[in-house]
Amino acid sequence: MNVGIVGYGAYLPKHRIKVEEIARVWGADAPSYKKGLGLREKSVPALDQDVITMSVEAARNALARSGGVDPREIGALYIGSESHPYAVKPSGTIVSEAIGATPAIHVADFEFACKAGSEGMFVAHGLVKAGLIKYGIGIGADTSQGAPGDALEYSAAAGAAAFLFGSDNLLARIEHTFSYTSDTPDFWRREYMHYPQHAGRYTGEPAYFKHTIGATEGVLERSGMKPSDFQFAVFHQPNGKFPMRVGKMLGFSHEQMEAGWLSPTLGNTYSGASPIGLSAILDVAKPGDKILMCSYGSGSGSDSFVFTVTERITEVQGLAPKTRYMLEHEPIYLAYGEYAKFRRKIRKAE
Amino acid sequence: MRDVAIVGVGIKKWGELWEQSLRNIFVDSALAAIDDAGANRIDSMYVGCMSGGLFVGQEHLGALLADHLGQGPIPGTRVESACASGGVALRSGLLEVASGASDIVLVGGVEKMTDVSGDEATYALATASDQEWEAFNGVTFPGLYAMMAVAHMHKYGTTREQMAAVAVKNHFNGSLNPLAQYPHPTTVEAVLGSVLVADPLHILDCSPITDGAAALILCPADKAAEFSGTPVRIIGSGFSTDTIALHSRADLSSLDAVTRAAQKAYEMAGKSPADIDLCEVHDCFTIAEIMATEALGLVEIGQGGKAAEAGETAIGGRIPINTSGGLKSKGHPVGATGVAQAIEAVEQLRGGAGERQVEDARVAMVQNMGGTGASAVVHIMEAM
Amino acid sequence: MSSARAWREYPQRYRYEAAVCDQCAKWFFPPRLVCDACGCREFTTKAMRRTGKVLTYTVIRVPPAPFKDQAPYVVAIVQMDDGPRLNVQVTDFVDGQLKIGLPVSLEFRKIYEEGEAGIINYGYKAVPV
Ligand SMILES: [Zn+2]
Numbered sequence: 001m002n003v004g005i006v007g008y009g010a011y012l013p014k015h016r017i018k019v020e021e022i023a024r025v026w027g028a029d030a031p032s033y034k035k036g037l038g039l040r041e042k043s044v045p046a047l048d049q050d051v052i053t054m055s056v057e058a059a060r061n062a063l064a065r066s067g068g069v070d071p072r073e074i075g076a077l078y079i080g081s082e083s084h085p086y087a088v089k090p091s092g093t094i095v096s097e098a099i100g101a102t103p104a105i106h107v108a109d110f111e112f113a114c115k116a117g118s119e120g121m122f123v124a125h126g127l128v129k130a131g132l133i134k135y136g137i138g139i140g141a142d143t144s145q146g147a148p149g150d151a152l153e154y155s156a157a158a159g160a161a162a163f164l165f166g167s168d169n170l171l172a173r174i175e176h177t178f179s180y181t182s183d184t185p186d187f188w189r190r191e192y193m194h195y196p197q198h199a200g201r202y203t204g205e206p207a208y209f210k211h212t213i214g215a216t217e218g219v220l221e222r223s224g225m226k227p228s229d230f231q232f233a234v235f236h237q238p239n240g241k242f243p244m245r246v247g248k249m250l251g252f253s254h255e256q257m258e259a260g261w262l263s264p265t266l267g268n269t270y271s272g273a274s275p276i277g278l279s280a281i282l283d284v285a286k287p288g289d290k291i292l293m294c295s296y297g298s299g300s301g302s303d304s305f306v307f308t309v310t311e312r313i314t315e316v317q318g319l320a321p322k323t324r325y326m327l328e329h330e331p332i333y334l335a336y337g338e339y340a341k342f343r344r345k346i347r348k349a350e
Numbered sequence: 351m352r353d354v355a356i357v358g359v360g361i362k363k364w365g366e367l368w369e370q371s372l373r374n375i376f377v378d379s380a381l382a383a384i385d386d387a388g389a390n391r392i393d394s395m396y397v398g399c400m401s402g403g404l405f406v407g408q409e410h411l412g413a414l415l416a417d418h419l420g421q422g423p424i425p426g427t428r429v430e431s432a433c434a435s436g437g438v439a440l441r442s443g444l445l446e447v448a449s450g451a452s453d454i455v456l457v458g459g460v461e462k463m464t465d466v467s468g469d470e471a472t473y474a475l476a477t478a479s480d481q482e483w484e485a486f487n488g489v490t491f492p493g494l495y496a497m498m499a500v501a502h503m504h505k506y507g508t509t510r511e512q513m514a515a516v517a518v519k520n521h522f523n524g525s526l527n528p529l530a531q532y533p534h535p536t537t538v539e540a541v542l543g544s545v546l547v548a549d550p551l552h553i554l555d556c557s558p559i560t561d562g563a564a565a566l567i568l569c570p571a572d573k574a575a576e577f578s579g580t581p582v583r584i585i586g587s588g589f590s591t592d593t594i595a596l597h598s599r600a601d602l603s604s605l606d607a608v609t610r611a612a613q614k615a616y617e618m619a620g621k622s623p624a625d626i627d628l629c630e631v632h633d634c635f636t637i638a639e640i641m642a643t644e645a646l647g648l649v650e651i652g653q654g655g656k657a658a659e660a661g662e663t664a665i666g667g668r669i670p671i672n673t674s675g676g677l678k679s680k681g682h683p684v685g686a687t688g689v690a691q692a693i694e695a696v697e698q699l700r701g702g703a704g705e706r707q708v709e710d711a712r713v714a715m716v717q718n719m720g721g722t723g724a725s726a727v728v729h730i731m732e733a734m
Numbered sequence: 735m736s737s738a739r740a741w742r743e744y745p746q747r748y749r750y751e752a753a754v755c756d757q758c759a760k761w762f763f764p765p766r767l768v769c770d771a772c773g774c775r776e777f778t779t780k781a782m783r784r785t786g787k788v789l790t791y792t793v794i795r796v797p798p799a800p801f802k803d804q805a806p807y808v809v810a811i812v813q814m815d816d817g818p819r820l821n822v823q824v825t826d827f828v829d830g831q832l833k834i835g836l837p838v839s840l841e842f843r844k845i846y847e848e849g850e851a852g853i854i855n856y857g858y859k860a861v862p863v
Contacts, residue, residue: 014826046825046826047803047804047844048804048823048825048843048844048845048859049843049844050844050854052842052844052854052856053841053842053843053844053856056748056842057841057842060842085854086854094748094856097744097748097749098748098749098842098856100749330828332826332828341803344803348803469798469799470799472796472798472799473798473799476798480821482739482743482764483764483820483821484821485798486735486845486855486857487809487821487822487823487845487857488794488797488798488800488801488804488807488809488823488845488846489794489809489821490794490796490797490798492796493792493794493809496792497790497791497792497809497810497811498790500790500791500792500834501789501790504790504834545795546793546795547795547796548792548793548794548795548796549792549793549795550792551792595821596811596821597811597812597819597820597821598819602789602790602811
């Protein structure tokens with residue numbers, strides 16, 4: 001049975017803050033941050049946006065591209081995020097209710113740092129493949145926070161992407177998957193803590209690079225493919241630099257990675273990062289194109305997928321807002337004060 | 351139905367009455383009305399109060415206030431129609447006397463608003479809107495009237511300056527009223543320079559938060575001579591409702607319930623707008639006065655702002671509006687407002703309004719409304 | 735607001751479910767039990783399209799307590815393309831864009847939170863199309 005994507009959609013907030021604006025407040029050298037991180041600005045959720053609101057809009061966009069799938073036929077919905085609005089109470093129930101998919105549906109919220117979104121995709125597609133459900137949705141969404149002044153503050157951003165999986169009317173087939181996991185404590189957040197901690201440069205070579213390379217090489221071996229067989233590749237993008245560097249280490253070219261490389265102006269959308277990149281690729285892909293996607297989540301693990309785009313892609317690309325459009329159309333820039341208010345960094349009277 | 355007269359009125363200084371409780375504020379004015387009428391008994395009473403529950407945590411006001419007024423056994427009815435509670439209480443008392451069920455009825459109104467914080471007062475007042483489909487979205491009463499103002503400006507070209515002219519006029523009138531909460535004159539510049547609350551409304555476009563009460567004594571007109579107060583006949587009464595939610599109205603720039611209530615009152619009184627010598631309207635916001643004067647037929651539709659700016663609605667103008675200072679300057683203890691409007695009409699028709707007196711006043715109208723005009727009540731009175 | 739009330743209103747706040755009069759086809763949002771146009775008591779549930787246009791609006795600068803953090807914010811009355819009108823916040827517009835007649839579409843947003851520990855109330859806000 002062929003299983004793959006029946007509908008896809010993303011959602012990005014309109015607000016942005018520039019690296020210069022954050023650097024100004026902390027007395028940091030903006031040019032070196034921009035160069036070091038390879039990013040210029042990041043998205044910021046408004047006070048009325050969170051993982052749930054963005055997931056609803058992304059899921060609606062995915063349904064808009066589904067060719068009329070009845071939401072009541074969706075048998076599973078999984079949201080991966082490290083910023084679920086409730087510590088206890090699922091995000092997924094709200095999203096399922098909002099898209100009209102309740103009550104005959106299995107719902108769970110996933111957490112695995114930045115990999116939780118691809119986990120949701122992996123499990124939803126797996127259940128379709130197992131024949132347990134007709135359709136399943138996997139969503140990656142985050143509104144992550146970096147501690148004020150920390151390097152993470154320049155990149156922690158907000159966005160969501162949703163993928164509806166099924167076995168007919170596909171716009172992209174999933175040919176192979178491979179997951180690569182080990183216990184690698186490079187980044188964490190304890191309960192009740194507002195901001196995460198990270199292990200500095202240890203987050204690089206033994207963490208991001210090792211797992212991304214492991215999962216990608218695994219899926220290439222499993223599929224018998226080589227980098228030049230792909231039209232597109234997208235990797236987890238915690239900043240502008242890592243995905244391009246890991247891609248080049250693996251043998252992918254700038255041209256193959258460019259379409260899904262959003263972090264220079266979007267920032268790191270955590271669980272949303274590689275899924276949103278995939279949505280941007282699908283926006284421009286042509287029938288027959290091969291796409292490689294590989295996520296990375298601290299702690300650590302990577303999920304990789306090989307997709308083949310079908311003829312149907314051209315019919316659906318225009319049925320919902322395209323990801324690059326949401327990224328580039330009339331962004332609203334914030335000063336640090338407004339950003340601090342939006343991100344609730346200001347201590348107020350009780 | 352019997353003709354009904356007002357034979358006694360009672361009202362005290364309004365404002366932030368820190369030393370007084372709801373019951374005392376009410377009893378103070380009610381006793382003044384009883385004394386003005388020289389009444390030796392009360393058969394029944396109605397009290398308009400919007401939210402004793404949210405403002406002071408006290409409901410069951412009919413029994414409470416009858417008890418504290420020393421009228422223990424009589425029927426005591428609390429009437430709630432948001433900011434129209436006082437006007438609807440007056441209509442209830444009027445119908446009870448007109449029907450013959452009672453002879454001497456006290457109609458009062460009271461609100462004690464300053465025992466809660468500004469936030470809590472905003473919340474309490476917002477319950478007069480549609481809680482589920484308006485207040486839920488964070489809209490406030492100034493916000494709802496601001497949207498009516500924007501619609502009125504868009505449709506008729508009403509200006510910010512015209513709205514400010516309403517505040518200036520009412521504050522001037524209020525400066526002649528010793529009982530007003532804010533008896534200070536103001537200027538167009540001061541109104542437009544005051545802080546924005548909900549664009550385009552500034553704080554000086556809004557009526558204040560007020561503690562206060564007011565009371566009237568009603569009796570059959572043919573028994574009015576038995577009382578000491580100079581009687582005034584109630585010749586018209588109209589009451590109409592509209593959609594509670596502003597957004598459900600066909601026209602956002604008109605007050606249709608006010609128009610319907612006025613038509614009923616004019617019909618019953620056998621009067622037309624040209625017969626009205628003065629009118630107290632519900633100027634919870636300056637735009638509300640503009641729209642109310644239009645709905646009552648006292649100015650042409652769309653011309654309310656121009657009329658205020660041209661002085662047509664000033665004391666001495668073609669149709670004096672809110673000689674008392676209105677809600678704007680006199681204050682707006684919501685449940686008391688409709689009753690206090692009737693007192694100003696009585697004072698004018700008695701010829702006892704002092705510096706505010708409208709010459710040869712024979713027929714007066716009062717218009718009270720709740721929410722954004724979802725309840726509208728209009729009364730017409732005539733000197734006897 | 736109680737959890738029960740919030741939950742009761744989900745069909746409208748989450749999915750824009752309206753009631754359409756079986757007799758005269760008038761749309762009601764939120765649904766009602768009796769048609770105010772023809773008196774009919776039978777309705778069919780339909781999801782309202784998410785598009786409409788601004789009829790009037792204001793900027794709330796003095797908000798109720800649960801909305802303090804969001805102020806100033808815009809509230810409008812929107813004429814929906816299917817007929818009903820809504821009181822709704824408008825957000826994500828750029829300078830000079832907000833005006834009477836602006837085409838908007840409803841998005842899923844957080845409306846307010848019951849403090850730090852209470853439930854989060856979600857619903858719709860309008861954004862420029
Ligand atoms: Zn009907």
